[in-house]
Amino acid sequence: MTYQLYYWDGLQGRGEFVRLALEEARADYVEVARGDEQDGLGTGAMIDVLDSRSEAYLPYAPPFLQDGDLIISQTANILFYLGPKLNLAPKVESLRYVANGLQLTIADMVTEAHDTHHPLASGMYYEEQKEAAKIRATDFIDNRIPKFMGYFERVLKQNPAGDKHMVGDTLTYVDLSMFQLIDGLHYAFPRAMKHFGERHPRLARLHDAVLKRPNIAAYLDSERRLPYNETCVFRHYPELDKDVR
Amino acid sequence: MTYQLYYWDGLQGRGEFVRLALEEARADYVEVARGDEQDGLGTGAMIDVLDSRSEAYLPYAPPFLQDGDLIISQTANILFYLGPKLNLAPKVESLRYVANGLQLTIADMVTEAHDTHHPLASGMYYEEQKEAAKIRATDFIDNRIPKFMGYFERVLKQNPAGDKHMVGDTLTYVDLSMFQLIDGLHYAFPRAMKHFGERHPRLARLHDAVLKRPNIAAYLDSERRLPYNETCVFRHYPELDKDVR
Numbered sequence: 001m002t003y004q005l006y007y008w009d010g011l012q013g014r015g016e017f018v019r020l021a022l023e024e025a026r027a028d029y030v031e032v033a034r035g036d037e038q039d040g041l042g043t044g045a046m047i048d049v050l051d052s053r054s055e056a057y058l059p060y061a062p063p064f065l066q067d068g069d070l071i072i073s074q075t076a077n078i079l080f081y082l083g084p085k086l087n088l089a090p091k092v093e094s095l096r097y098v099a100n101g102l103q104l105t106i107a108d109m110v111t112e113a114h115d116t117h118h119p120l121a122s123g124m125y126y127e128e129q130k131e132a133a134k135i136r137a138t139d140f141i142d143n144r145i146p147k148f149m150g151y152f153e154r155v156l157k158q159n160p161a162g163d164k165h166m167v168g169d170t171l172t173y174v175d176l177s178m179f180q181l182i183d184g185l186h187y188a189f190p191r192a193m194k195h196f197g198e199r200h201p202r203l204a205r206l207h208d209a210v211l212k213r214p215n216i217a218a219y220l221d222s223e224r225r226l227p228y229n230e231t232c233v234f235r236h237y238p239e240l241d242k243d244v245r
Numbered sequence: 246m247t248y249q250l251y252y253w254d255g256l257q258g259r260g261e262f263v264r265l266a267l268e269e270a271r272a273d274y275v276e277v278a279r280g281d282e283q284d285g286l287g288t289g290a291m292i293d294v295l296d297s298r299s300e301a302y303l304p305y306a307p308p309f310l311q312d313g314d315l316i317i318s319q320t321a322n323i324l325f326y327l328g329p330k331l332n333l334a335p336k337v338e339s340l341r342y343v344a345n346g347l348q349l350t351i352a353d354m355v356t357e358a359h360d361t362h363h364p365l366a367s368g369m370y371y372e373e374q375k376e377a378a379k380i381r382a383t384d385f386i387d388n389r390i391p392k393f394m395g396y397f398e399r400v401l402k403q404n405p406a407g408d409k410h411m412v413g414d415t416l417t418y419v420d421l422s423m424f425q426l427i428d429g430l431h432y433a434f435p436r437a438m439k440h441f442g443e444r445h446p447r448l449a450r451l452h453d454a455v456l457k458r459p460n461i462a463a464y465l466d467s468e469r470r471l472p473y474n475e476t477c478v479f480r481h482y483p484e485l486d487k488d489v490r
Contacts, residue, residue: 056405057343060350060396070339073346080325081342094315097326098302101318104349105305111356119364120377121384132365132377139366151305160301 003029003082004066006046011232012184014075014110015063020176021079023219025086033062076103079173088176090168099167102155102174106181109148113188114233116140116240126237137240141192145185149200152178156202163202164209178203179210184234191241248274248327249311251291256477257429259320259355260308265421266324268464270331278307321348324418333421335413344412347400347419351426354393358433359478361385361485371482382485386437390430394445397423401447408447409454423448424455429479436486
């Protein structure tokens with residue numbers, strides 16, 4: 001079964017959390033928006049689903065995943081659905097809800113990372129809201145990164161199955177997403193993240209361990225991995241970054 | 246089995262989405278933070294879980310639900326877990342993912358509703374960010390309410406099982422959450438929502454149908470339902486509201 005992943009071409013964004021799971025599992029998938037119009041693919045094919053006046057499982061926004069007739073929307077939901085199929089979910093069913101709770105907390109932090117450069121309106125340009133962005137980014141660096149990452153570090157520390165994984169004792173999609181979140185923050189806020197490894201050693205080790213996984217390393221080295229850029233959730237605007245004590 | 250719901254006392258907030266499901270199902274539950282300290286309850290008992298240095302399933306923030314030893318965090322995740330147990334999830338398993346995708350889109354809009362009064366920093370007072378709040382609230386009213394609600398209306402219209410429910414042909418927790426979202430927006434933005442029923446007739450009918458359900462009506466009339474207030478997600482600040490064309 002080939003999964004069809006719908007996400008904007010040209011950026012990592014929220015789609016990247018799904019891509020990392022599909023790539024780690026070497027799953028068979030097509031990126032619809034990045035495909036060729038001659039094959040019925042491309043961004044237009046994605047817009048057609050969003051604009052459909054008959055689709056029964058209408059998604060609000062990318063990313064969404066098509067598996068046969070079923071369309072599954074929302075990043076954390078896609079991963080909850082794919083996790084067991086890709087062997088990237090906890091084996092114990094109750095732990096799947098623990099995994100989903102963590103994934104949704106990662107999603108909340110991703111939204112806050114986005115809002116550092118778009119605090120006033122997602123439809124306005126960054127340049128129109130730079131002053132507000134500076135205030136929000138400063139709060140994000142001073143208060144939100146420590147709060148979220150302090151929490152995630154404690155989750156690792158208190159995992160009864162050991163501090164190598166966010167939940168249980170095997171790799172799950174939550175570990176892959178945690179890698180992406182930390183990686184994105186390093187890109188966006190290199191000064192603020194400079195001492196990340198000293199403050200959150202377990203998270204830093206998890207990030208590095210994911211980076212070395214053969215399928216992930218091969219993916220990151222391929223053309224399938226899009227570079228970070230300033231159309232994405234994680235944007236590097238030096239004026240929003242700052243050193244932390 | 247008595248569920249233990251942990252959420253801040255004194256406000257509806259995100260906890261309300263869980264409360265509505267528990268109340269509709271007449272489930273046996275305790276509100277930990279609203280209980281008596283002499284019974285080992287109260288806000289302190291909730292903070293103890295958040296501050297725990299040994300809890301294996303550490304939540305980031307309220308609401309969270311305890312069911313036996315398991316702690317489930319994040320509103321949509323709690324509802325995904327409770328849905329089948331409360332007979333408020335679609336019977337067809339694949340549709341549970343459709344329900345979860347809708348619930349997460351509701352959650353996204355709730356976050357945006359919150360950010361209308363706190364666009365710069367959740368830790369700052371509203372009074373410190375009133376100017377930015379006015380810009381964000383204007384964008385929310387002009388662009389975000391129409392986009393989200395236009396989408397949800399289409400979901401009802403395109404539901405192959407009929408336009409009475411967000412997913413499938415029976416009441417689910419998504420319908421209850423949709424009620425709460427619409428109701429909260431009416432409270433926060435009465436001017437902007439004045440013509441809601443003309444623009445989104447199916448959603449307005451869904452809201453009214455939920456309101457008339459006996460268990461919901463009894464709950465809303467009880468002391469268990471906290472009034473809307475300005476410590477919550479949905480806040481009525483007249484200066485942020487406006488008429489729409």
